[in-house]
Each structure stands twice: as structure tokens, then as C-alpha cells.
Amino acid sequence: MDPISVQNYLKNEQYRQGDHLDARIQLHRRFSVNPTVYFEWMYDILDLQAGMPILEVGCGTGEIWRTNLPRLPDVLPVTMLDLSAGMAAAARATLNHDARFRFAAADAQHLPFSNGQFEQVIANYMLYHVPDIPLAVRELRRVLIPGGRLCAATNGRTHMIELHDLMQRFGLRVSQQYDFTARYGLENAPRILGDCFDHVEVVPFVDRLFVTDAAALMDYIRSMVGIWHFDPEGLTGIEQWVAGEIRDKGGFTIHKSGGVVLAW
Ligand SMILES: C[S@@+](CC[C@H](N)C(=O)[O-])C[C@H]1O[C@@H](n2cnc3c(N)ncnc32)[C@H](O)[C@@H]1O
Structure with a gap:
């Protein structure tokens, strides 16, 4: 699979609409131990x-x-952009009653804005999806005003390692294309952003999951279709194993590693 077809997968399958992302956000909302959202x-x-x-x-x-x-402040002009028109539409459906937001479907590698328009640019858990990350980072820098700041969140290498080990133990295979943190993770973000910005700071968010609902975890796993390759037997095995953990230990602990990376 070359990067172009990966973009097609992102746009037309994984992020065609909001349901996959929602399943993942819901797992974190329901089972994160840190009381701060x-x-x-x-x-x-x-x-x-x-x-x-x-x-x-x-x-x-x-x-x-x-x-x-x-x-939010009463006056805050926010431009929201996504590669997937379906995602931009989902965001619009949530927020379009609100005149502070406008929406665009476009690629972070080719931003449809002139230089120096924004005081802050946010790229939350997305840079690892971009085929040419240095190109996108140059674009993010270009549209910032001088002295403006980028906030580009991502995961660290050990994020949800217990879950990924479990999935592999039950025979599920992950696509090599999606080694997210090797592409853009907390560990290499300072080097990647440092090529375009004078200052880079990593701010970790300390948290873990204690999952007490096997079905919610299965929704999370199924949301990664195309990144992970499933077989029905493996999925059943995982669900039974997690249900056993919940029965015997009260829940399944999953370590998290993530945070924001600020660059200016
Ligand atoms: C993991 S989701 C994160 C969504 C949101 N930032 C959040 O934190 O809930 C990644 C998002 O990046 C979008 N995306 C992927 N590649 C992109 C690109 N090259 N340009 C713009 N958006 C892209 C996807 O369509 C998806 O909506």
C-alpha cells in the first residue's frame, strides 16, 4: 500500500464519518482514571x-x-479543516449553529490559506496520518503569524501497549503502514517540529484506562478496521479474555502515553 492509497483509506473508510473516532473517544471518556478530561x-x-x-x-x-x-470567548474565529469531507460535515453538524466556526475539507499538506493568518494552529492526534509530515509542518508554520504557536498532540511509543499485545496474542495483525508513533510520536516530535520551529516543548498527559465493559473495548478494537486485520475467532477470544479479567480483577488496566507538543 503506498501513501496515496493510505490517504484514500483515511478519507473514504476510516474517517468517512465520525463513528470510528467516536468509539475511541468514548472508551477514553468512560474508562480514563485521570479525573481531568x-x-x-x-x-x-x-x-x-x-x-x-x-x-x-x-x-x-x-x-x-x-x-x-x-x-469559549464570545469572539473567537475558529477555522476547522479535515481531509475528510464527512468529518468536516460531522464537526459542522455539532457546531454550525455557532458563528465562531467555519469549516473546510482540505489536506494539511496544502493548506488553502495565505501566509501568517492564525495565532494558533492545533493538530490534535493527526500528524502521524499525513504522508509527508515535514511538508505539513512547513504548511502549519507558514499559516501562523510570526510568534504564533502550534499545538500538535500525539501518543508515545508505549501508548495502550497492553491492548496491542493482547490483540497480537490473539492473532490480529497490524499494518506496518500504521506504526503511528514511529511517524510522529512524543519521542520524535521535538526533532520533527524542530526543523521548522525555534522552540519545542512536550507536555505529557498522565493517565491510564481501567476498562470494565468488554463490549466498549470491542467497539474500540473494531473501529481500527483497516489498520488492524481481524479474524472473527481472534475477536471472540479477546472479548472472552477481557470479560474474564473484568470478572476476576474488576477490570483491565491499559497504560496510556500521550500529550501535546507545543512549537513556536
Ligand atoms: C485521530 S483523528 C483526530 C480528530 C480530532 N483532532 C480529535 O482529536 O478528535 C485524525 C483526523 O485527521 C484527519 N486527517 C488525516 N489526514 C489528514 C490530512 N492530511 N489533512 C487534514 N486532515 C487529515 C482525519 O480525517 C481525522 O479526522
Whole structure:
């Protein structure tokens, strides 16, 4: 599979609409141990001020804004962009009553904006999907005003390692194309962003999952169709194993590693 067909997969399958992403967000919402919701934590880090023009690339279903809607300044021009028209539509459906938001379907590698338009650019858990990451980072830098800041979140190498080990133990195979953190992870982000920005800072979000509902975990696993290759027997085995853990130990602990990377 070459990077072009991976983009087709992202646009037309994985992120054709919001359901796969929602299943993953729901698992984190329901079973994260840290009482602070990630999207509230990152919103505080953004420190948005009234009137600041903001761009979010790879906006997905608009979860940052949905979560923090009551806290937004009255005047905040936010442009939300996603490669998938279905995702841009999902974000619009959530937020379009609100005049602060406008929406676009476009590729982070070729942003349809002139230079120096935004005070902050947000790329939340998306850069690892981009075929040419350095090109996208140059684009994100280009559309920032001088001194503007990028907030580009990602996972670390050990993120959800217990789940990935479990999936492999039951014979599920992962596509080599999707070694996300090798492409853009907490460990290599400073080098990747450092090519375009003078300052880079990694701010980890400390958390883990304690999953007490096997069905919710299975929804999460199934949402990764095309990234992981499933067989029905393997899926049944995983569900039974997780149900056993919940019965015997009360839940299944899954380590998380993630956070935001700020660059300016
Ligand atoms: C893991 S989701 C994250 C969504 C959202 N930022 C969030 O945190 O909920 C990744 C998103 O990036 C989008 N995406 C992938 N490649 C992209 C690209 N080259 N340009 C713009 N968006 C892209 C996907 O369509 C998807 O909506």
C-alpha cells in the first residue's frame, strides 16, 4: 500500500464519518482514571484569548470545541479543516449553529490559506496520518503569524501497549503502514517540529484506562478496521479474555502515553 492509497483509506473508510473516532473517544471518556478530561486539559494549555484567529487541522468531529463550548470567548474565529469531507460535515453538524466556526475539507499538506493568518494552529492526534509530515509542518508554520504557536498532540511509543499485545496474542495483525508513533510520536516530535520551529516543548498527559465493559473495548478494537486485520475467532477470544479479567480483577488496566507538543 503506498501513501496515496493510505490517504484514500483515511478519507473514504476510516474517517468517512465520525463513528470510528467516536468509539475511541468514548472508551477514553468512560474508562480514563485521570479525573481531568483530556480535551479540557489541552484547552487550558491553548490559553485562547478573545479574537485570536485559530486553525484546527484534522478537526475530526470537533471534540475540543464540543467539550469546551461553554468556556469559549464570545469572539473567537475558529477555522476547522479535515481531509475528510464527512468529518468536516460531522464537526459542522455539532457546531454550525455557532458563528465562531467555519469549516473546510482540505489536506494539511496544502493548506488553502495565505501566509501568517492564525495565532494558533492545533493538530490534535493527526500528524502521524499525513504522508509527508515535514511538508505539513512547513504548511502549519507558514499559516501562523510570526510568534504564533502550534499545538500538535500525539501518543508515545508505549501508548495502550497492553491492548496491542493482547490483540497480537490473539492473532490480529497490524499494518506496518500504521506504526503511528514511529511517524510522529512524543519521542520524535521535538526533532520533527524542530526543523521548522525555534522552540519545542512536550507536555505529557498522565493517565491510564481501567476498562470494565468488554463490549466498549470491542467497539474500540473494531473501529481500527483497516489498520488492524481481524479474524472473527481472534475477536471472540479477546472479548472472552477481557470479560474474564473484568470478572476476576474488576477490570483491565491499559497504560496510556500521550500529550501535546507545543512549537513556536
Ligand atoms: C485521530 S483523528 C483526530 C480528530 C480530532 N483532532 C480529535 O482529536 O478528535 C485524525 C483526523 O485527521 C484527519 N486527517 C488525516 N489526514 C489528514 C490530512 N492530511 N489533512 C487534514 N486532515 C487529515 C482525519 O480525517 C481525522 O479526522
